[in-house]
Amino acid sequence: MCTSICYTSTDHYFGRNLDYEIDYGQKVIIVPRNYVFNYRDMPAQKSHYAFIGVSVVNDNYPLLCDAINEKGLGIAGLNFQGPGYYFPQIKGKKNIASFELIPYLLSNCESTAEVKEILADASISNVSFSSNYPAADLHWILSDKTGKSIVVESTKSGLHVYDNPVNVLTNNPEFPSQLTKLSDYVDVTPSNPKNTLVPNVDVNIYSRGLGTHHLPGGMDSSSRFVKAAFVLSHAPKGKDEVENVTNYFHILHSVEQAKGLDEVENNRYEYTMYTDCMNLDKGILYFTTYDNNRINAVDMYKENLDAEDLICYDLFKKQDINYIS
């Protein structure tokens, strides 16, 4: 499962936990402004906004998992198996293959408002990148520098764009149902609760944190949705970049999956392969991985963004322990 958030402090920070059991060899990549995109059913695009994100690179093509562009728009794809449905190409519509959605929107849009406009006549088509990379069933969260988020879901009933007031996305069920489930937990609170159960009895409040007693802690998508929404909504604002990035990683690490907890098939476990945090205002991508808790960073503005070729950095790194004796 995956979890994605947008955390707002002085700047805006967008990213996700990528939870899965298969390593696709993702890299941190920068797509510069003059890298040419040849879309399957739309005209080729020779220049566009630059972006940075995490991607599988195949045949020199960026199969992006999540990314942000130089205008401060971010997008992440999360598994949506079951409700997710892509359509055959439809005449008269802008047919965007699922693997093209991230590059197309980041190439052309500055904000979630622009995304809504550009998707008004669009359909997500079921065209695969190649036989080795069949279309992945995904839905997407997008956030921008205003701190506003939306969710895009393609189901049998069509393409849906929802406002996302909690700035969190996980997996199934469909987004409106995830939001509805929050109502089961609206009394969860960081404060110690008042005894309304038996007000005339002097109950021994035996622990701190009892206001979070009913907070779900499962690996499933609904539990992570509720927990991430709670942690994000109560996260403090940092006073500088380091404090903000630190706060951000604490939010996503609160719903990370350790190995051994989420068995997807016999003796095979999903786990949090990486966590990234992209500053929408500054174009910096920070990341940790399962095997490396150190925060690494790539600043897109340190590269030539007018180039034509993809720029790649290794994502998966070894643990880096600071021995002090």
Ligand SMILES: C[C@H](CCC(=O)NCC(=O)O)[C@H]1CC[C@H]2[C@@H]3[C@H](O)C[C@@H]4C[C@H](O)CC[C@]4(C)[C@H]3CC[C@]12C
């Ligand atoms: C598996 C993860 C989603 C993780 C998740 O939500 N897991 C929870 C679950 O399985 O329920 C998705 C997110 C982005 C996906 C990739 C991106 O969409 C890019 C690319 C698209 C191709 O069509 C298929 C391969 C490829 C490389 C996708 C493989 C599957 C990825 C890596």
